[in-house]
């Protein structure tokens with residue numbers, strides 16, 4: 001009967017849909033979305049199809065891309081008349097298994113960089129660290145900003161000094177611990193007025209000691225707060241440390257974005273080749289804490305988000321300008337520690353994205369080795 005046949009023609013077949021979805025791979029996952037378990041269910045009713053999608057990343061751009069790909073693929077490969085509904089769910093394990101080799105005992109070394117100074121690298125480092133610690137990770141911070149170390153103040157340990165301990169017959173310095181974060185900073189060894197003596201080779205030597213002659217113990221994450229710019233100290237760090245990846249901090253302002261772009265290019269250059277895990281937009285907008293729905297985009301809107309799209313690197317999230325972030329930094333208790341605050345939630349989201357991008361990176365790339373740069377210009381470099 002012709003009417004029946006027409007009806008039959010319009011009936012979508014679940015198997016055809018699954019076959020079509022096998023052509024899609026979600027960013028950061030090695031297998032196609034059916035094999036990886038991202039397609040929890042497919043149900044068809046005539047020309048309607050409902051796809052249940054389970055993502056293992058909270059990154060919004062990955063969710064959007066997966067949904068767009070599903071729609072496009074079904075319309076192209078199965079039926080241009082299909083009516084598609086997608087139910088997406090995000091399931092991120094609280095503490096994902098972290099792989100990746102680096103220096104013994106330290107699983108992931110993450111550099112926090114920016115091109116421009118004063119955009120909030122140290123603030124972001126401190127808040128990421130406490131947020132990671134709250135999620136149950138063991139965390140250390142290496143404050144590598146020889147020009148202006150901030151961690152002792154931000155963690156209220158300005159007057160402390162690392163003590164010496166003996167490990168396997170060797171004398172090592174024990175990082176200072178505050179809010180469950182282990183910290184070593186050049187600031188522990190010098191008064192602020194003496195910072196200048198750390199420039200050049202002495203700074204590299206001091207950094208090496210803080211990395212290798214220290215008793216860091218087991219760490220899931222070591223965050224390295226880098227000085228601003230793309231200078232010698234950055235080269236020195238990538239030559240000393242097998243960095244898992246870097247996170248770039250930028251404000252939405254054009255001058256900061258231009259410098260952030262330089263930073264991304266430097267890390268991604270063939271000579272350095274350190275993965276960029278993503279970009280964090282700091283000072284994204286001003287919000288009075290008592291009126292959090294009021295947002296004032298004083299440095300421009302979504303500049304860092306757009307930059308991450310242009311450069312094809314993940315966008316990890318945005319941090320508003322909030323007075324309590326600045327106060328908490330000066331007071332020595334990172335704002336993300338404040339239970340129930342907006343800033344706690346903001347950093348939880350960003351931290352989850354950083355963890356997820358680290359997991360993705362470790363699944364898709366071999367461990368980064370320390371880079372051996374044969375010329376200071378970094379024009380010709382080989383891996384150790």
Ligand SMILES: Nc1ncnc2c1ncn2[C@@H]1O[C@H](COP(=O)(O)OP(=O)(O)OP(=O)(O)O)[C@@H](O)[C@H]1O
Pocket residue numbers: 114116117118119120121122123124145148150226227228282283319320321322323325326327329330
């Ligand atoms: N989201 C924010 N809201 C309010 N104040 C902020 C925010 N982020 C950073 N600040 C403040 O801005 C100033 C600069 O931040 P921070 O020291 O973290 O920047 P930086 O990039 O590490 O600077 P440098 O390049 O000098 O190392 C600090 O006083 C800090 O408290």
Ligand SMILES: [Mg+2]
Pocket residue numbers: 121122123145148150225
């Ligand atoms: Mg800083």
